[in-house]
């Protein structure tokens with residue numbers, strides 16, 4: 099039987115919730131927050147409260163059915179539906195920035211791709227943040243711990259060489275299920291073959307820390323039944339739904355962290371203020387409050403609580419307790435792409451949007467037979483600058499970076515650009531991601547997700563997305579008011595740095611070459627975006643296209659970066675009793691989609707807290723012995 103809120107005793111009424119006494123308060127029941135709460139509550143001596151702004155939505159078919167995710171965007175019961183400020187780099191567009199507003203957070207509404215990144219990207223976290231815990235060796239065990247890998251391949255693909263993994267990099271009994279696509283269309287197979295014909299290789303195991311190449315993708319889809327989303331709720335909440343030491347309150351908006359000055363003058367977090375059902379409440383912790391409100395809201399809550407740039411806080415009318423101008427930094431992956439009409443007779447997910455076809459497929463899915471509604475992304479590729487550019491183009495890029503670096507005024511930003519430059523000089527360092535789907539994507543409609551992913555009735559299309567995973571541009575997320583319900587101002591800085599548009603144009607040019615290589619070219623009819631007369635081998639024309647057809651890949655990070663805002667143990671610098679555990683602690687981007695890191699980070703943070711408690715208990719015992 100599917101779990102419902104009624105069958106999960108951890109979901110509390112406000113009266114029961116507020117009566118509880120908790121060691122830890124986790125703000126945000128999302129991807130990292132529920133992972134952390136699920137693991138921490140394994141220890142019955144630790145009590146945990148989770149406060150989530152959205153609803154529970156447990157068992158919701160829109161969340162669980164893989165191909166239904168585009169229907170969730172823009173709806174207030176699923177999506178915060180943030181928008182950026184007008185972006186100069188993309189002709190003034192105010193970009194849609196979806197974020198999950200329900201239990202499971204963004205893991206409940208994402209595309210379910212499962213990636214991990216490259217070894218040196220994680221080692222750079224340690225280097226840039228001046229910490230020790232977070233290199234590849236520090237995070238790799240937790241990637242494995244959360245995974246339950248289903249290595250089955252569809253029967254039609256059993257002899258295909260596009261699938262490759264090594265057992266030692268996977269786990270088979272973790273909470274989050276990962277699986278290959280349940281079927282591939284003939285055009286998806288042809289795409290792989292064309293990539294191989296262009297000289298690209300299938301990675302030996304793209305989840306081993308070496309992802310360079312083009313190969314099969316894993317999705318967080320549970321294929322033990324018809325194919326359903328595996329996410330923070332199914333992995334970390336439902337199985338622990340009877341625990342007496344875990345309490346979850348939904349529809350409760352945390353407004354700020356409450357501080358008191360300690361005897362040594364340090365600000366000490368005591369708990370949080372939140373609203374629920376139109377009333378205001380205060381909840382105090384015995385141990386710590388942990389912000390897991392995600393890449394947009396965690397920096398917002400920090401600033402509302404007085405931790406951030408003094409000038410930002412002064413303007414918003416918030417008293418500044420800790421002046422830290424790096425709260426609210428933001429780095430993202432950006433994405434453009436190309437769309438073609440498929441030739442007659444090719445399968446396209448666009449057909450799912452035709453009412454009669456949808457009804458038929460819904461019946462197939464409801465009968466437990468999977469089909470296109472259970473579809474996940476079948477492929478993913480990570481390529482380097484060397485794969486997409488000429489020697490002369492690389493020289494130009496390196497010079498542009500060096501020139502731009504001279505305009506930077508602080509060490510962190512210079513060090514960051516040095517690290518990004520080193521990546522551009524490494525032939526195996528992935529900087530661009532390529533994802534192909536049998537579907538129409540309107541890359542020119544980045545202001546509205548319902549157009550971006552929803553305009554496919556009557557079309558039969560193919561789209562390849564090109565994502566820049568190491569953007570030089572870095573923007574900001576800041577409050578403009580002391581009102582907790584007022585969304586922050588997001589300046590995503592899309593295409594701000596002159597190098598980013600060039601890297602994107604090289605990526606788009608390369609993918610058009612692959613799509614025009616046999617046997618893929620025989621699957622495609624006319625190009626839709628850009629229109630056929632646009633010459634993508636001409637950088638100027640390619641850049642013009644990019645500016646009108648680029649937006650977020652939905653992977654913002656860095657609002658509470660390791661080293662700049664939190665320390666190695668995730669403590670917010672300058673205060674006591676407050677930690678952060680979500681995508682905002684990531685100081686530098688990885689080549690890969692970000693949910694995998696959020697699970698791994700929640701796992702790791704739980705271990706660190708358990709270890710702290712063990713150490714404190716031992717110290718206490720030793721102290722008693724001495725006495």
Ligand SMILES: Cc1cc2nc3c(=O)[nH]c(=O)nc-3n(C[C@H](O)[C@H](O)[C@H](O)COP(=O)(O)OP(=O)(O)OC[C@H]3O[C@@H](n4cnc5c(N)ncnc54)[C@H](O)[C@@H]3O)c2cc1C
Pocket residue numbers: 125126127128129130131149150151152195196197198199200201202203204205207208209210211212213350351352353390391392393395396399651652653654679680681682690691692693694696
């Ligand atoms: C459209 C889209 C597609 C994506 N596709 C993929 C993909 O295919 N693969 C992949 O790996 N990644 C993908 N991502 C990114 C990935 O899902 C996120 O990076 C990750 O889930 C973020 O996790 P988090 O824990 O940082 O935050 P979230 O999971 O967003 O959790 C934050 C939680 O805090 C709650 N909250 C916020 N403010 C408050 C408040 N004031 N009070 C109480 N609660 C609050 C939120 O409602 C939310 O539940 C995608 C993202 C989007 C938007």
